[in-house]
Amino acid sequence: MIRAHALTKRFPDKDGDRVAVDGIDFVVEPGRVTGFLGPNGAGKSTTMRMILGLDAPTSGTVSVNGHRYAAARAPLREIGALLDAHAIHPGRSARDHLRWMAASNGIPTTRVGEVLELVGLESVAGQRAGKFSLGMGQRLGIAAAMLGDPPVVVLDEPVNGLDPEGIRWVRTFARQLADEGRTVFISSHLMSEMSLMADHLVVIGRGRILADCSMAEFMSDHAASYVRVKAPALTEVGRLLQARDAEVEMVASGTGRGSELRVTGLDAPAIGEAVAAQGLVLHELTLVRSSLEDAFMALTADSVEFHASTAALEGAGR
Amino acid sequence: MTATTVERPSATTPQPSPSGPGFGAVLRSEWLKLSTVRSTWWTLAATFVLGAGLTVLICWGNAEWLASGDADESPGSFITWGMMFAQITAVILGALAVTTEYSTGMIRSSLAAVPARGKVLAAKSLVVTVVLFVVGTLTALAGWAGGNWFLDREGIGIALEGDMLRAVLGGGLFVAGIGLFSVAVGFLLRHTAATISVVLALMLILGNMANLVPGTFGEWLVKLMPGNAGSAVSMVVPFNPTLLDPWTGFGVFALETGALLALAHVLLRRRDA
Structure with a gap:
């Protein structure tokens, strides 16, 4: 379970501070896929980095399984994360990337083979990750997230740049993790993708929570x-x-x-x-x-950082 | 919230402790990181080939002249000559070990896996230092063995004792030290080209330019510049007699490196990854 309370992040800027995440509260429950939805620049990635202790909150707290992430003895056994498919040295093989990660948390090396099989990369495990396609890189990132067999899985834009087959794979995989009782938190700016994947939605815009409800509720409340x-x-x-x-x-x-x-x-x-x-x-x-896409557009119309004129948006909508 | 959400974490996750992953585990992962990229092996090979090879080459070329009466230089200045180049490759290795993590974004994987950032810094530093000390010492030893073979033939050989033995060990120490210095600068600057340029400029250029500063202040500045202070331990005969004694100088260099590492530690903990 992930729990954020009054979570705030400000970045220093030329003209004062820029608020990336503005005092948000949310809980990500186990056993379902929670979609973290928002336009680009809404604060999704910053929130995810704070969950993992990579960015320090300006104020507020976020906990994973009831305690601060940094306090974990073996963090990879608590939470698996795909933050950026390219957080991998291009000169290192897929297997070696997983080996150093496993070693850092005292995870047995046998697990490396297991996760490679899980994501279907066994045959290319010895190849340098720099030669991987975007989809393979994403699979490697997910393999890394699953190394510690964690009860909480966080995926930041996992379907970005994937082909339809890859997207389907991620969707099925996320579903399966939730069905196993894990907490699954997936960010995306692609609404259509979320509607096929998520049970629950946390919608964020300009650093604030715009909606926190089930997918069904979201549709009936916002989709005309x-x-x-x-x-x-x-x-x-x-x-x-x-x-x-x-x-x-x-x-x-x-x-x-x-x-x-x-x-x-x-x-x-x-x-x-x-x-x-x-x-x-x-x-x-x-x-x-109207689709989830339309509902999302309607909800976040005021909170998009850089948006085209309304007329252009409507024209593109249908 | 249901009963399962309350039970699951306690049933499946280890009890939290403020210590994070053990240092041994982090050390092992840093060794795996360093040893599984080709650049490490290329750099180490270059360290050995340049460091030992150029020493042998220059001893071969100068042995006859050094043995003749015309020589105005000591054979001791030649027997560690190639180590100058080994130091440059050591800077590259130390920098790359850190800065490729930033250029590839891998630092986020690293710090998510080991949130205790001080441990990442310490383990990386230790791995780089030990590897460079071993390779650096072997390089200096091979340079002595090969170079001395030519000097010996001319009757001006240097036995592996006293200052020569100190210079061989010191060669390894300085190569390791300069690599560690680069690790610290790498964590501060987080950029490959910037790190390598700054360290090399500091060691090779600014160390000499300090000679232009007049007076006692200038004299001390020259003595205390990291490259000048640290390198004396790796030489049989100092290239500049006004420099600090080998061990005093290396102590100064070690303190400077330590200070830089402390600063890197503070910033690594404070900055967002």
Whole structure:
């Protein structure tokens, strides 16, 4: 379990201090995958470095398994971390990288072979890590994280730059770790990826927690849904639905031809019945749920450090 | 929070202690780090080949002249001549052992595995120092053995005793010391090129430029510059008679290195990785 309390990190800057992490509280529970979500520059990596004792908090505390990380006798047995796939000397072989790490925590060398097998790198274990592809480097980083068979696993942007197969592998792996009862904390700025991987979300923006809830809750709280209606007599249908207290918006169709209605406040069966009662024709009646991506955009719109204009964002969204 | 979350940590994790991983384990991991990259072996090979080889070469080339009446230099100045180059490769080895961790980002892996940063610094220092002392002493010994073979033929051989024996051991000590000095500077500057340039400039250039500073202050500055103070122990005959005695000088150099290491320790603990 990871527990952060009033965790704060300020970096000295030309014009005063820049607050990277602003007094955040959160708990990462075992047995599930917790997604740590935020735009670039939101404070995710800084938070993760503080969990591992690499950055010292300006104030506040963070504990792993109930105590400060630095106090652990064998830290790699407490928490495994993938911080940066390139935190590896390019001239050293994968096996040797794992060997020195194992030695530092008194982990038997036999474990090196086990984790290499776990991530599927046995055949290239003797090769220099500098020759590895991004995906192989990421696997090596995950092998290193698993050396101490730790109850807590922290992965910072594990799918960054991976091909679809690699992404799927990480996803399955994270799931498996959580199912084994481990605490799994994964950061990402890719919302779509999180929606497939995480059970629980901690959303951060400009160093503050914007949401800390289950994936389902997040979707229902933040992801709007509407019914898409297409019909030959669109205006008439629109008026009809408005008369039934639905909120109706007419927008240009996504396909670029004609228009469509976006209806909220009335579900699809009710719309269909109402339209049929008037003897009108429908061409389409679809429930559209906005993706986690949209929900995240909506939530963090104000907290993105460097963002394109709103219009550009909306255009890119759909 | 369920019962399992309370039980799991106590059931699966060792009791925390403020000591972190044991020093022996950290020492072993630092040895593995050093011995599993090619640059280490290349640098050590260069130390030996340049250090011993150039000494032998210069003794071979000068033995006849040194034995003749025209010689205005002592054979003792030649029998450790190549060690100057061994010192440069030692700087490179000491610097690389630290700075590649920063350039590759590996320092974060290191400090996450061993949060007690002082242990990382101490173990790395010890491994580099011991390796360089062994290789440095062997290099000086091989240089003496090879060079002396030519000097001996001309009847001006130097027995491995007294100042010669001190210079061979001192050769290893200074090579180890300068490597350790570079480790400290590496932790301070965290950059390969900067570390190597600063140490070499300090040892080779500023040590000589200090001669331009006038008066007693200048005289002492020359004596106390790390390269000048530390190198006397590795020579049979001092290149500059005004320098500190070999062991006094090496003591000064050791203190300077120690001070730098202490500073590196403070900053390593204080800085974010």
